[in-house]
Amino acid sequence: MDEKGLVCGLDFDTGILTNYTDKIERRLKDMKGFFLDEEGADEEVLIYEVFAVSAPKEEGQLSYATTIIYPGKIGQEFFMTKGHYHRKEGAAEVYVCLGGKGILLIQTKDGKVSHIEMEKGTVGYVPPHHAHRTVNVGKDNFVFLAVYPSDAGHDYGEIEEKGFSKIVVEEDSVVDGGVKIKDRPKD
Ligand code: PAN
Numbered sequence: 001m002d003e004k005g006l007v008c009g010l011d012f013d014t015g016i017l018t019n020y021t022d023k024i025e026r027r028l029k030d031m032k033g034f035f036l037d038e039e040g041a042d043e044e045v046l047i048y049e050v051f052a053v054s055a056p057k058e059e060g061q062l063s064y065a066t067t068i069i070y071p072g073k074i075g076q077e078f079f080m081t082k083g084h085y086h087r088k089e090g091a092a093e094v095y096v097c098l099g100g101k102g103i104l105l106i107q108t109k110d111g112k113v114s115h116i117e118m119e120k121g122t123v124g125y126v127p128p129h130h131a132h133r134t135v136n137v138g139k140d141n142f143v144f145l146a147v148y149p150s151d152a153g154h155d156y157g158e159i160e161e162k163g164f165s166k167i168v169v170e171e172d173s174v175v176d177g178g179v180k181i182k183d184r185p186k187d
């Protein structure tokens with residue numbers, strides 16, 4: 001970001017934003033309870049990183065971030081983000097895939113899930129009031145840019161407690177690359 005916050009570089013190969021203002025690293029140990037079967041998994045494994053250029057959290061301002069989700073699985077579930085609703089529920093968001101292969105899950109408040117298959121060049125829209133999570137279903141890094149109102153905020157609580165109604169898993173029996181989106185088993 002330049003000193004006035006008007007320009008920033010984006011490395012299309014790595015997804016790294018030059019001069020980002022915030023960086024988040026999420027390892028399995030930072031995501032306790034988000035995957036269904038963590039048994040035996042290395043809790044230090046790096047699942048994803050976020051590079052954000054954050055404008056002041058004021059009405060009308062936009063922030064943006066790239067996310068790099070590494071390839072891998074915890075149990076049968078592919079590496080994924082925590083997923084969240086926006087604290088400001090009316091805030092929507094645009095996702096642009098820069099590389100890799102992923103799924104964007106979009107869930108209504110009453111648990112209905114839609115999904116978008118993301119590959120380089122796919123633009124996904126997250127409408128207001130919807131939870132959203134991304135999943136890397138490929139063999140390479142899944143990288144995307146997200147643009148969102150700066151005052152949107154993140155509300156992880158409900159997802160941490162209940163998860164999404166659908167999970168994304170690898171199943172050998174499925175023809176299409178083994179990727180299956182299925183109902184989350186009831187606890
Ligand atoms: C994204 C996400 C990012 C990481 O920038 O915050 O992909 O996902 P979690 O926040 O769910 O861990 C976004 O949706 N911002 O609003």
Ligand code: ZN
Nearest residue numbers: 086093132148
């Ligand atoms: Zn969001």
